[in-house]
Structures are given as C-alpha cells and as structure tokens.
Amino acid sequence: MKLRLACVFLLLVCWMAFAQDSDLSNRASAGDPAAQVKMGNMYAFGQGVPRSSTEAVKWFRKAAEQGYAEGEYRLGGMYDVGFGVPPDPATAVKWYLLSAKQGFPDAEYRLGIMYEQGRGVEQSDAEAGQWYQRAAGKGRREAQLKLGEMYEDGRGLPQSYKDAGKWYLEAAEQNQATAQFKLGRLYDQGLGTPQSTSEAIKWYRKAIAGGDAEAEEYLRALEK
DSSP states (O other), X not given: OHHHHHHHXXXXXXXXXXXXXXXXXXHHHTTOHHHHHHHHHHHHXXXXXXXXXXXXXXXXXXXXXXXXXXXXXXXXXXXXXXXXXXXXXXXXXXXXXXXXXXXXXXXXXXXXXXXXXXXXSOOXXXXXXXXXXXXXXXXXXXXXXXXXXXXHHTSSSOOOHHHHHHHHHHHHTTTOHHHHHHHHHHHHHTSSSOOOHHHHHHHHHXXXXXXXXXXXXXXXXXXX
C-alpha cells in the first residue's frame, strides 16, 4: 500500500512539473517576457531541458527586444562571455546600458566592470564609480565592495577611508568575504575608523569563514 501511494505521489509530482513547464513554454511563446527569461535560464543551465546556449540566446533576445530589463541584462551577459554568440563587449555594453537605464542593479554593476576594465567602452574609473554607486545603493554587495575599493584607492572618486569603510560594511554585512577582510584591515590600521583590534579580529574571522585566504595572514599577525 505504501509503495502504491509513493508511486502515485511521484506520478503526481511529475505531472505537475510537466504542466508547469508546458504552461511556461506557452506563456513564453505568447510573448510573456518574464517567461521568456525563465526559458532562457533553463536552456542556459540545462534545467529540465537539454543545455543549449543558442536556445538561451533566442529566449533572452525575445525578452530584450521587448525592452524587458532582465532580458536585456541576460542578453548582454551572453555577448560579454561569448555564450551562444561570439564574444562582443561593445554589444554587451549596449544591452547592459539599456537594462541599467531601467534601474536593473545587476546591469549597473556589470557596466561598472566594463568601464573599470575598458571592455567595450573607453576605460573610465569615474564612469565605473557612478555605475557602482547606483548598484551599491540597491544592495548589490559586489558593487558595494567595488565602491569601497575605489574610495580607498581614490580611483574615480575622492579618496576617503571613511566612505570606503561605509561600503565595505554594507557588503560585509551581506557576507561578502573580501569586504569583511578589507573592513577588518581598516579597523586594524585605524583608517577611517577608530583603531580596534577586537573589531579587526572579528571581521578577519568572518572573512576566513567565507574563504578569504589573505585574512588568515593578517589574523595570524595580530594573534602573535
């Protein structure tokens, strides 16, 4: 009896998954951009369908051409890494920019990267800083880390350990290990914050738990 019930339950789960996939495919084919992005993600990662970069690009493009911000971002990413299309940084920037202009934080962050590295655009730390600020303000922890680094180094933004510490803290509280290490280093050296060995140790330990190897060296030096 238990085996029969288990088989019925398994068949029900499979039927529900099939029905959901079929509904998603129908909505995507009917022009729903959110469904098109989901279809693109499924093909990009091989989730429930054979992995296919060309199919992923097809669905991302359908959403992007309707002005759907996430579709524009995803299509930009395909051109950025050359997955399903030849690598083309300039085209990646084009789609990232369209998405970023709608306030999509992942696209804002990627635009910052492109400007910082000079990929597809003329290199500009000032432009990079502006895009990182937008994404950081929306809680994107990698952008918060980057913004902290730019403030610390005085690249594209006025040099400020205090502002660096502010953004490192924002990212560190989201368990960004590199930001935790860099925040610990500011406390260790009393840069932009009151010097505090206990705070430094706290953040170094968090960074180590997150896999930051550099923090281990600094923690050993403090604990000697």
